Amino acid sequence: xxxxxxxARLAVTTLTVLPVRGGRVDRAAAAWAMGLAPAVGALLGAxxxxxxxxxxxxxxxxxxxxxxxxxxxxxxxxxxxLDGLADTFDALGSYRRGDAALEVMxxxxxxxxxxxxxxxxxxxxxxxxxxxxxxxxxxxxxxxxLAITLACSRGVPAARPEGLGALVAxxxxxxxxxxxxxxxxxxxxxxxxxxxxxxxxxxxxxxxVVLALLRHCVxxxxxxxxxxxxxxxxxxTTVALAGLSLG
Numbered sequence: 001x002x003x004x005x006x007x008a009r010l011a012v013t014t015l016t017v018l019p020v021r022g023g024r025v026d027r028a029a030a031a032w033a034m035g036l037a038p039a040v041g042a043l044l045g046a047x048x049x050x051x052x053x054x055x056x057x058x059x060x061x062x063x064x065x066x067x068x069x070x071x072x073x074x075x076x077x078x079x080x081x082l083d084g085l086a087d088t089f090d091a092l093g094s095y096r097r098g099d100a101a102l103e104v105m106x107x108x109x110x111x112x113x114x115x116x117x118x119x120x121x122x123x124x125x126x127x128x129x130x131x132x133x134x135x136x137x138x139x140x141x142x143x144x145x146l147a148i149t150l151a152c153s154r155g156v157p158a159a160r161p162e163g164l165g166a167l168v169a170x171x172x173x174x175x176x177x178x179x180x181x182x183x184x185x186x187x188x189x190x191x192x193x194x195x196x197x198x199x200x201x202x203x204x205x206x207x208x209v210v211l212a213l214l215r216h217c218v219x220x221x222x223x224x225x226x227x228x229x230x231x232x233x234x235x236x237t238t239v240a241l242a243g244l245s246l247g
Contacts, residue, residue: 035180065129
């Protein structure tokens with residue numbers, strides 16, 4: 001199997017619950033998988049946009065349709081990004097650094113910072129989705145997974161010598177990450193045809209928040225982990241949805 005094909009399979013099996021048989025797992029495949037993460041995000045957004053449209057056509061209240069969409073997003077990803085968001089913010093909220101912070105992240109329970117992070121993310125996402133079109137869901141989910149591509153670009157280290165972070169850290173060449181980011185930014189204009197600047201602006205705002213959070217995590221933890229990847233996905237998706245809901 002080629003690296004690209006193995007990477008596409010790895011991207012789907014890692015980032016979704018879709019019934020795709022597992023394949024080769026190595027850094028060559030991981031490079032493609034992390035680069036293709038926004039495409040997987042767009043696929044997830046499309047899968048969520050369908051039920052959202054049906055609920056709206058059936059007359060469901062806006063918040064109900066939005067809440068079901070957010071719940072569907074969590075189900076399609078095993079809730080792993082939300083788990084990563086909670087663990088990351090618990091570790092950041094502990095004000096510890098390095099190994100001590102990573103130990104907080106590894107605990108199975110959720111602390112107050114993690115609870116607050118999940119609650120706020122779900123609240124903002126639900127409120128934003130209640131007022132956006134289905135095409136904006138696709139753009140927001142793609143923008144959220146673009147965070148993975150950037151977090152796995154060359155120069156960003158892994159916090160631990162093992163785990164998902166170690167497998168994928170530094171696998172995506174920077175030119176490739178920049179190209180993928182440019183494609184997502186430009187493509188987002190299609191989600192806001194009446195205001196073609198809004199989609200790209202929402203993605204750029206999402207990227208700014210993701211890069212700030214990523215930099216802070218690297219400084220505190222020494223690099224990325226699987227939990228950090230989940231945190232930047234949820235942060236990126238939330239900011240993108242908020243930006244796309246304006247106007």
